[in-house]
Amino acid sequence: MxxxxxxxxxxxYEQLCRQAREQIALGVLKPGEPxxxxxxxxxxxxxxxxxxQRAYRMMEDEGLTVSIPGKGNFxxxxxxxxxxxxxxxxxxxxxxxxxxxxxxxxxxxxxLQLVDEVYGG
Amino acid sequence: xxxxxxxxxxxxxxxxxxxxxxxxxxxxxxxxxxTNGAGKSTFLRVLTGILKADSGNAFLNGQGVYENPSAKQQxxxxxxxxxFVTGATxxxxxxxxxxxxxxxxxxxxxxxxxxxxxxxxERISSFxxxxxxxxxxxxxxxxxxxxxxxxxxxxxxDPVMRESFKRVLGEVxxxxxxxxxxxxxSLQEMENICDSVGFLHEGKLLxxxxxxxxxxxxxxxxxxxxxxxxxxxxxxxxxxSDRRQGRLSILTVRADEAEVQERLKAASPQYLxxxxxxxxxxxxxxxxxxxxxx
Numbered sequence: 564m565x566x567x568x569x570x571x572x573x574x575x576y577e578q579l580c581r582q583a584r585e586q587i588a589l590g591v592l593k594p595g596e597p598x599x600x601x602x603x604x605x606x607x608x609x610x611x612x613x614x615x616q617r618a619y620r621m622m623e624d625e626g627l628t629v630s631i632p633g634k635g636n637f638x639x640x641x642x643x644x645x646x647x648x649x650x651x652x653x654x655x656x657x658x659x660x661x662x663x664x665x666x667x668x669x670x671x672x673x674x675l676q677l678v679d680e681v682y683g684g
Numbered sequence: 685x686x687x688x689x690x691x692x693x694x695x696x697x698x699x700x701x702x703x704x705x706x707x708x709x710x711x712x713x714x715x716x717x718x719t720n721g722a723g724k725s726t727f728l729r730v731l732t733g734i735l736k737a738d739s740g741n742a743f744l745n746g747q748g749v750y751e752n753p754s755a756k757q758q759x760x761x762x763x764x765x766x767x768f769v770t771g772a773t774x775x776x777x778x779x780x781x782x783x784x785x786x787x788x789x790x791x792x793x794x795x796x797x798x799x800x801x802x803x804x805x806e807r808i809s810s811f812x813x814x815x816x817x818x819x820x821x822x823x824x825x826x827x828x829x830x831x832x833x834x835x836x837x838x839x840x841x842d843p844v845m846r847e848s849f850k851r852v853l854g855e856v857x858x859x860x861x862x863x864x865x866x867x868x869x870s871l872q873e874m875e876n877i878c879d880s881v882g883f884l885h886e887g888k889l890l891x892x893x894x895x896x897x898x899x900x901x902x903x904x905x906x907x908x909x910x911x912x913x914x915x916x917x918x919x920x921x922x923x924x925s926d927r928r929q930g931r932l933s934i935l936t937v938r939a940d941e942a943e944v945q946e947r948l949k950a951a952s953p954q955y956l957x958x959x960x961x962x963x964x965x966x967x968x969x970x971x972x973x974x975x976x977x978x
Contacts, residue, residue, distance in 0.1 A: 567876075572960035574896065575876060605854035609847045611713055612854045613879050 564592070564599065567608055575610055579618035583627050587642055588649035598628060598636040685709060686831055686863055691730055691740035693723075700726040702887040703740070708865070708880075710830075711857050715874035715895075716867040717967055718884035719976055724867040725764060727884065728833045731865070732761040744831055757785055760829035764836045766808075766816040774804040777823055785827045793826035800848060814840050821849060828860060836868040850877060875899075875963035883967060885974055899961060902969050903941040906934050907948050908955040917947045924969060936969065 564586070565579050573581075586592040598604075601619070605612040619636050622628040627645065628636045639645070661674060686708040693701040700723045708714050718724045729735040731742050733749035733756050742749045749755040769780055774797060781788040797804050800818045808819050817840040824832060838846055856862050866874060874881065875895065882892030891898065902924070907914050914933045915926055922938040932955070937944050941958050948956055961969075 569872075569876070572962065602855065602858055605858065606851045609850035610854065611877050611879060612858050613712065 565604060565608070567610065575614050576618035576621060579615070580621045580625065580627075583618075583622050583638075584625070584645070584649065587627055587638055588646050590642075590646075592638045594638055594640045594642045596638045598622075598638070600635055685743075685745055686731070686865075687743040688727075688731065689740050689743070691727070691737045691742060693726055693730060693735065693737050699887050701730065701737070704884075704887070704889045705740075706882065706889065706892060708863055710863055711861040712879045713853070713857070713864045713866060713877055715878035715881040715963075716865055716884060717869070717871060717874065717881060717963075718867070719886075719971060722884040723887045724884055725835055728761060728835055728865065728867055731831070731833060732756070732759055734761075757787065758830040759833070760824040760827055760831070761833045762817075762820045762824050762835060762837050766813075766820050768808045768816075768819070771807055771809065773807055774802060774819060774822070777808070777819075778804075778826075781823060781827060787828040789826050789828060792828070793822060796822040796825055796852070799852065800845065814842060814845070817841055818845060821852075825852065825856060828862075830860075830862060832862055832864045834864065834866045834868070838866060838870045838873050839868050846873065853877075871964040871967060872962065881963065883970055885971065885976065890970060890974070895963070899963065899966060900940050902936060902938055902961055902966055903944050904934070904936045904959040904961055904965075905941075905944055905948065906932055906955070906957050906959065907953050908932055909948075909951055909953050912951055914948060914951075914953075917951055918944065921947075924973070938973075 565582055567575055568578060571578060583592065583598075598619070599607070601612050601615045604610075604615050619628065619630065622636070623630050626639060629639055630636050664674065686706070688704055688706045690703045690705050691701050692699070692703055704723075704727060706714075716724050716727065726735065730737050731749065733742070733752055736750055744755045744758060747755045749759065768777060772780070774793070778788075778790050778793050782790060794804070800822055802815070802818055802822060808816060811819060817837060821837065838849070841849060853864060857864070866878065868874070878895055880892065880894050881898050883890045891901070908931050914935060915923060918935070918937060918939075921944070923935055924938060925934075925936045927934045935944075945956070945958060
């Protein structure tokens, strides 16, 4: 479910948090699903348990997960808001990329053609 | 908790440690990074309680460590140069440690030997150097130490064994709140595993703190401005290097990335990108600033 990209220079706890965000948005992680325990993830990935605790705290602060003392960490039941949020962020990314394309001389019809390819004409 | 208070140690006229202070919480991994001859091993030996500091003290949970058997029971030093009882096997070392250390756990030793694929009944001296390192680690962890000091331990292990060692470390930290100090030169490894890190140079601990804090001491950006000099926007900050490639400026600044980005964004740059620095790069920059070999 989680992995470490050792070539990625972003800190490990941020990588884990980003993966949780994406997987919840895509529905890979389901509402209420338990996350692996700190111990199992630490031994599986060979990383410092403090780093995983930190990632889990960050996920909770972002509202991605809920921590239940003595039980562990679970994906929030309210994933709708997270998915909407993720969609909004993705739209923003597309908008920025479109602006970059426009700067490079890409026309509106170029873009519409891409839209057709993805959504079907 | 581990506490070193202004430790100074001289060998003849050479100052090996110069007022080194450090406090570490339980259940943490601290990376001790330094140039050759910086005093890393001396510092570890003082923390072990086998070397007397000329001034200053080292404490483990409030107890002074020097010549203190009860503190030493809880401290384990994995030295750079392995030393075992002559001709001993791991099985012999098991008996040896059991006689000296109250917390020694033979069952744990056997379990770890299996995990690290070590034969218990062959002479340790017949092992390769890396395998001897593994034997040291296994013997150290079977004593359930509160404080584990590793001197260049990672540097001698093959990649598979490094992974195994990291896994075991994580488990022990969770179960026993053990604190580990890793001294060495495998900075990429340290960046990933350590909670905090310190740079030692010529006997002085130049800086220490959370990994994030240390990594944000410098920042590197690439920027293209429509007009004007990026340098002028960074007035008051220490710009360490300013290289040009055509219109592109590559700046290394001793400041937090957010601050540098904000200042440069004020001039609406055509292009701006921050390049994250690794622990290794930060260490090299820090040493260059100290005037150590460029």
